[in-house]
Amino acid sequence: MVFGIVPRMMINEIDGVDWESMGHAYGPACDVPGWLKGMASADPGVRDEAFSDFYSAAHHQGDVYPCTAASLPFLFEMADSPATPDRGSVIELLLSIGQECLDMDPEVVYFTPDGTESRAHVDALALIGERAEVFVRWVMDPDEEVRRPAIECLGLFLADSARALEVLGSLLAGSGMVQRLLVVRAVATVALRDAAVHGAAAGWLDTLAGDTAQVPEVRLAALVHRVRCTPGELGDAVVPAAVGLIREIAPEETGGDDDAPCRTEAEPEVAAGTAPSPGVPPQIAAAFEDLERHGRVHAPTTSLLEAFHTVLDDRVLERTALLTEQLRSADPGVRYDAIRMARELIGQWRGDHSGLVVLVAECLRPEDPYTSAAAAEALGALVPVSEPARDALAAYVEAARAEHGPGVWAARGRLVRRAHQEAVRALACLGDLRALPCVLEALDEGIDAWRAVQVAGHLGEAAGDLTPRLSKLLAEVDFSDASQSMSANALVSALKELADPAAGPALASAVAAAVREEQWHTAASALKALASFGPGSAFALDVIRRLADAQDVTVRAAATAALWELEGDAADVVPRLVELLDTHADDEAAAVLGRIGPAAAPALPRLRKMLTAGYEWTRVYAAASLWDIGGDAEAPAVVETLLAAWAENDSTSNHVLACLSRMGPAARPALPRVREELTLLRRSGRFRDIPNDEDLLAACRSITTRI
Missing domain, CATH: 1.25.10.10 (Leucine-rich Repeat Variant)
Incomplete structure (x- = not known):
C-alpha cells in the first residue's frame, strides 16, 4: 500500500x-x-x-x-x-x-x-x-x-x-x-x-x-x-x-436531441449467458447489476424533480401532469429518469394511470435499447395496470426479432439483449402468448433461462409447451448445491402456476431430492405444487404420507395439507393440523382447516384461543378458519378480529377481504371500513404492490355491491 x-x-x-x-x-x-x-x-x-x-x-x-x-x-x-x-x-x-x-x-x-x-x-x-x-x-x-x-x-x-x-x-x-x-x-x-x-x-x-x-x-x-x-x-x-x-429545456443544453438515445457510460459487451462467480446464483448477480443501474442519473434536473414529486405527495393529478411533460421532454435524459418516477407514482398511488403507461410504452424505441430496457422493466413491474402497453411491447419484441434474428434473446450486445428480454418478460406477465416463442427459445437454449422461468407461469394457455421444458430443467437441478435453490424454487413456482398435472412426476422427484439434501423450503414448495393438482397427484401419496410425520415443521405442514387435497380424509388430517396450530406453521394449518370446513369442528376451541394472539397475522388466519368451519355462530368475533387486524396492519387486508367476501351478509358490520378503503388514494394490500392492491379494490367493490 x-x-x-x-x-x-x-x-x-x-x-x-x-x-x-x-x-x-x-x-x-x-x-x-x-x-x-x-x-x-x-x-x-x-x-x-x-x-x-x-x-x-x-x-x-x-x-x-x-x-x-x-x-x-x-x-x-x-x-x-x-x-x-x-x-x-x-x-x-x-x-x-x-x-x-x-x-x-x-x-x-x-x-x-x-x-x-x-x-x-x-x-x-x-x-x-x-x-x-x-x-x-x-x-x-x-x-x-x-x-x-x-x-x-x-x-x-x-x-x-x-x-x-x-x-x-x-x-x-x-x-x-x-x-x-x-x-x-x-x-x-x-x-x-x-x-x-x-x-x-x-x-x-x-x-x-x-x-x-x-x-x-x-x-x-x-x-x-x-x-x-x-x-x-x-x-x-x-x-x-x-x-x-x-x-423550455432544450436538448442541446444537455447534449441530446429529441430522437437521440439516452447517453450513458458504455456498458461492456458481455456475452449472453456469461456465468457469475462460482456459487453466486444468477438472480443475485443480476440484482446487484440492477442496483448499480438504478442509481444512475441522466439529467441535471432529476434530483430536483424528485424533490418536487416528494412535496406534491398525494396530489396525483398534478404529479401526473408533471410526469406527462417529463416523459415528453425533448431531452432524452429527462425522459429516461421520468420512467422511474412514473413507475414509483403508479406503484404507490391509485388512479387511472393509462396515460402515463402509454407514454412509458412510447419510450420503447429500437434505436435506443438502453431506454427501452428501462421502459420495458417498468411496464413489467406495473402489471396489471400496464395493460395499455400490451401491443407496444409485442411490437417491440417482434421488431427486435426481425432486426436481430430469432436468437435475439441471447444477443451478444448487452443493451439489445437486456431490452429484448425485459420486453418479453413484461409481455409474458400480461399473459400474452406473443411472448411464447422467445420464452421457449430461452428454455431450449439455456441462455439466461432463469429470466424466462420467472415469467413462464403467466402463460397458462401454453402449459402444453412449457410444462415439459420446465420439468426437464427441474430434473437437472443439483439439490446438493445450495446456490441452485433459487432456480429450483422458481421452477416449482412456475409449474404450480401453469396448473398442468403432467408436472407431477417431476415435482415428486424434486420433493425426494430436496428432502435428501435437507432443502426443506424447496421440498415444502414442491409439496404445495403437488397438492394444487389435487387427486391428480395421488401417485405420490406414499412419499407425501411419510413426510406428514417429518421433523421439519414446514415440510410436515405442506405434506399434511397435501394429504387433505389428495385424499380428503378429515379424520386423518384434522388431528395433525390441530397439532400444527402450536407451531410456526399455524397459519398454513389454519388455512387448511378452513378449507376442510365443518368437518374440522374439533379445531374450533384452539382456533378461538388464537383470536387473542399477539401477532395480527395469527389472528387473521384463525378468524378466517373459524368462519369457514363454524359459520354464522362465529361471525361477530370473526368480523371484530378481522377489522382490528386490518387497522393494526393493512398488509393483512387481502386476507381480511377474502374472508369478508365469503361471509356475505354476515360481514355487513365491516361495510363502513370497506367503503372507506375505496376512497383512499395510497395503495395498500399485501406488500403494497400493484397486483395485491388491485385485487383488494376489486374485492371491496364486489362486497359493497353484494352485501
Whole structure:
C-alpha cells in the first residue's frame, strides 16, 4: 500500500488513537486507520477499496459509530491537503456522515453492534460544526469535484446562516449547470434549518424563479425549492409553471436531441449467458447489476424533480401532469429518469394511470435499447395496470426479432439483449402468448433461462409447451448445491402456476431430492405444487404420507395439507393440523382447516384461543378458519378480529377481504371500513404492490355491491 503522500504527522496521529477499543459493524475498529491511510494513497485501486471498506463497516448503512466520529479530524485534514489525490470523495464522506447525524435524534442514546451505548452522532455533529468554516474555502476551490459536496456541506453545517446565504449567492454566476442547481438547493436547505433567514432565502428563490435571463433548469430549481420552503403555500399555478419550464429545456443544453438515445457510460459487451462467480446464483448477480443501474442519473434536473414529486405527495393529478411533460421532454435524459418516477407514482398511488403507461410504452424505441430496457422493466413491474402497453411491447419484441434474428434473446450486445428480454418478460406477465416463442427459445437454449422461468407461469394457455421444458430443467437441478435453490424454487413456482398435472412426476422427484439434501423450503414448495393438482397427484401419496410425520415443521405442514387435497380424509388430517396450530406453521394449518370446513369442528376451541394472539397475522388466519368451519355462530368475533387486524396492519387486508367476501351478509358490520378503503388514494394490500392492491379494490367493490 502506497502512503507516500500522507503527512508523517498525520500517520502518527492516526496510529495514536485507541482504535481497538472501538468497534464498527463487523468487529473491532483496528482496521480503520488502514482505511484512512488508504484513502490518501496514490494508487486509485487502493483508494477505492479503502473508501468501500470504510462505508461498508465504519459507516455501515449510514450508521455513525465512535470510530466514525474519531475518523473525522483525519478526514478534514485529508480534504484540506492539496496532496490528497481525491479530495472530493473525502468531502462526500464527510457530507454523508454529517447528514446521517442530522437525521438522528440528538436526545437519544444509540447502541453499537456490541451493545455499547453511543452518542457518537452528537460528538460527530459538534466536530463538523466546529470546523464548518473550512467549507467556505472549499466552495471556492478550483476543483469542481471539491466544490460540489462542499456546497451541500455549507448549506447544512455553517452556523452563520446569513453568511452561508451570502456565500452561496456569490457562487451562482459563472458556475456550471450542476453547481448552480446545487447552490439553489443549498439555499433552500439553509432556509429550512434556520427560520431567521427563511424570508430572505425564499425571496431570493422567488426572484431567481422569475429571472428570464436564467436558463430554465435554474428557474425550475428555484421554483421547486421555493415550494419546498413553504409546502403549505403550494398554489394551483406552480405545477403549470414547472411544466412550462420543462418544455423550455432544450436538448442541446444537455447534449441530446429529441430522437437521440439516452447517453450513458458504455456498458461492456458481455456475452449472453456469461456465468457469475462460482456459487453466486444468477438472480443475485443480476440484482446487484440492477442496483448499480438504478442509481444512475441522466439529467441535471432529476434530483430536483424528485424533490418536487416528494412535496406534491398525494396530489396525483398534478404529479401526473408533471410526469406527462417529463416523459415528453425533448431531452432524452429527462425522459429516461421520468420512467422511474412514473413507475414509483403508479406503484404507490391509485388512479387511472393509462396515460402515463402509454407514454412509458412510447419510450420503447429500437434505436435506443438502453431506454427501452428501462421502459420495458417498468411496464413489467406495473402489471396489471400496464395493460395499455400490451401491443407496444409485442411490437417491440417482434421488431427486435426481425432486426436481430430469432436468437435475439441471447444477443451478444448487452443493451439489445437486456431490452429484448425485459420486453418479453413484461409481455409474458400480461399473459400474452406473443411472448411464447422467445420464452421457449430461452428454455431450449439455456441462455439466461432463469429470466424466462420467472415469467413462464403467466402463460397458462401454453402449459402444453412449457410444462415439459420446465420439468426437464427441474430434473437437472443439483439439490446438493445450495446456490441452485433459487432456480429450483422458481421452477416449482412456475409449474404450480401453469396448473398442468403432467408436472407431477417431476415435482415428486424434486420433493425426494430436496428432502435428501435437507432443502426443506424447496421440498415444502414442491409439496404445495403437488397438492394444487389435487387427486391428480395421488401417485405420490406414499412419499407425501411419510413426510406428514417429518421433523421439519414446514415440510410436515405442506405434506399434511397435501394429504387433505389428495385424499380428503378429515379424520386423518384434522388431528395433525390441530397439532400444527402450536407451531410456526399455524397459519398454513389454519388455512387448511378452513378449507376442510365443518368437518374440522374439533379445531374450533384452539382456533378461538388464537383470536387473542399477539401477532395480527395469527389472528387473521384463525378468524378466517373459524368462519369457514363454524359459520354464522362465529361471525361477530370473526368480523371484530378481522377489522382490528386490518387497522393494526393493512398488509393483512387481502386476507381480511377474502374472508369478508365469503361471509356475505354476515360481514355487513365491516361495510363502513370497506367503503372507506375505496376512497383512499395510497395503495395498500399485501406488500403494497400493484397486483395485491388491485385485487383488494376489486374485492371491496364486489362486497359493497353484494352485501
